[in-house]
Amino acid sequence: MNEKGNRRNIAKVAFVLVLGAVAPMLDTTMTNVALNTIMNDLNSSVDIVQWVTTGYVLALGVIVLFTGWAADRFNGKKLYLVGMLIFLAGSLISGIATNIGVLIGGRLIQGAGSGIVISLVSTLIVRAAGGKSLGSLMAIVGLPVVLIPILGPTIGGYLIDRLNWHWIFYINVPIVILSFVLIGWLMPSFPVTKTKKNFDWCGFFLLGGMFSCLILGIVKFSSTGNLATLKVLLPSFMGVDLLAAYLFYAKKFPQRALISLDLFKSRNFSGASIILLMSGITVNGAMFLLPLYLQNIQGLSVVWSGTYLMSQGVGLLVSRSQIGKLTDRFGARWIVIGSLVLAVLSTWPFIYFNAATSKYLIWFVLFFRGIAQGGIEIPVMADSYSGIPSTQISEATTATRMLQNVGGAFGSAILATVIQNRLSFVVPTVANQAIAYQMAFIWSVVITAIAVVPAWFLSYHDVSKRFKKELEG
């Protein structure tokens, strides 16, 4: 009964934490569909308007580094509420923006708030659960992670269609206020875990610089489609050099390091990290491709394409609790490998789909993609914390979040470049675009299949041995 009550409390904490993260996560995907409208409305150019999303990702990525340390140093609940207030302020500034400079400024503030809120969700929930039943918990935490990229474009498209782009920011205000009240009321305090550790400024500059440079290089690569330019190579080289410098520094000063290299001694953490880095294509790649495919090839509106993608959300909803339970019982390895196979099988048909493909067939395939998506995301997220000591949970969150951000940007950039290269100097007719998307789906399928290799390093619970032990006991 006591354990049952405890589990209920943890589920309650998970629920309010996830509720608080809904607006920041929703905002990331909603803004993408508004970029064209914003660009025309604020009379801006592609180069400048891309900072509306790039600035947000950069601010988020850099602040994640700080949050990892702050989560150990300050009360988790208060930090979460501060993050929400920063996000609210950023949303209001972005909403009232009448020029591109103010909007980018607002987005930077929003990104900083999101960085605190999103990274604290995983840290606090794992801490509240004491590292147990992570699969079931990640099924709750992973729900918005997978569902929101599906819902975001639909909601964003609807708001722009019915109102105007300012509302994709104003919509956050009531959601944040409601979440703020619920969190203040229902969430327990999370005490300080490491009081004496000073902030690692050197690590912060090295990792923050690495993250910013890599993202910048990736963004420039996706917009030019050409690797051999100064704009792409300079930040990319600086990024990898700073990574090498950080590794040297973290080995030399392990006590100070923002992210300890010891984390990577855990096989499942390393495996999960590589999969998270690849998730930009395995999970989010198709999420980037599918709305564009449905709009450009099937001729659907933004709102309708989002509605199509909901069948993917249904697949996830149906399977998520079972995926969580199975992960807790068998470990992540076989669940992820099985889901990767399902992801390949359910992405494959898109290589052959065309404008005449039945919508029912698309829904059917997307339903299984939803199951596969949950089967990859939930166990991998759970496995990144499996066996990690409580003092290193915030560091693990910082590392995984950073890898996810870089991987996400990299995945979208690769797929965008595949499409761009296929369409350069070619009139973007439906037939030509269909070929370009088919090529991008082939890339997505191949990289998803390769992810089986790091998935082998994920945790595996030998149930037969445990059963034998129980019998002997």
Next chain:
Amino acid sequence: MILILSAICLVGIILLSIRAKFPGRGGYLALLTITLLGSQSYLLMDTQFHWGTKLVTKKHTVKIYPIVSFPGSNQVLIYRNLGSGKTKKQIYVTAKGPQKKQKSLLYSDGIKVRLRSYRQKSALRITAQSEYHYTSKLMQVLFAGITNNHHLKATTVTFLLPGNWSVLSTSNARQAGTALKNGKAELKQKVAGRVQKYLRLHPEKATAQPVLKRIEEQALQVETHRILQKFADRQASHD
């Protein structure tokens, strides 16, 4: 080659960074770091200087035919706008032959399109592609992956259009068509006016039917062209 070298240096630095007990670690690390930074700088400079290459521009010229014609042998280079604002691109549509059966499309994304008028009868499309061609095999191997042989620098498409051609977007062509239809009577009057003016200057030609026919044709061409120009693109080029 340099790209591979820098990748090897980077991997070496990472491995040495995390293996604290490797003998002579400091020396190797310093050597690899210097090599890495040197090779990266060299690669970055190559993106600007393209060492060991010469710029070769290949030109390809084709005769183009209009898909839309207006009275008085007025031809139109038609284009369709895609996107809006600063992301606006154009698709230029021409015919491959005088029968206008086969269409040729040119999308302006990633290329520079120039519209030039010239004093010839046929319209031409000149595609100029500037490429880097290696003159040194060594440099080609060293900078593989950054500047490859035949690396494309830029593509410029120039439409050379005779005086009777106008450049109109699809919507503008439609408006011009409507304007010509509505102003038929006025156009007829203006053409007749021009013929009368010619006859006043050359009364001896009053019975020369072929000459009058030619003058009428010329007048129709000039007047129609004037109307089309009201709707024509005022920009000289689309980037």
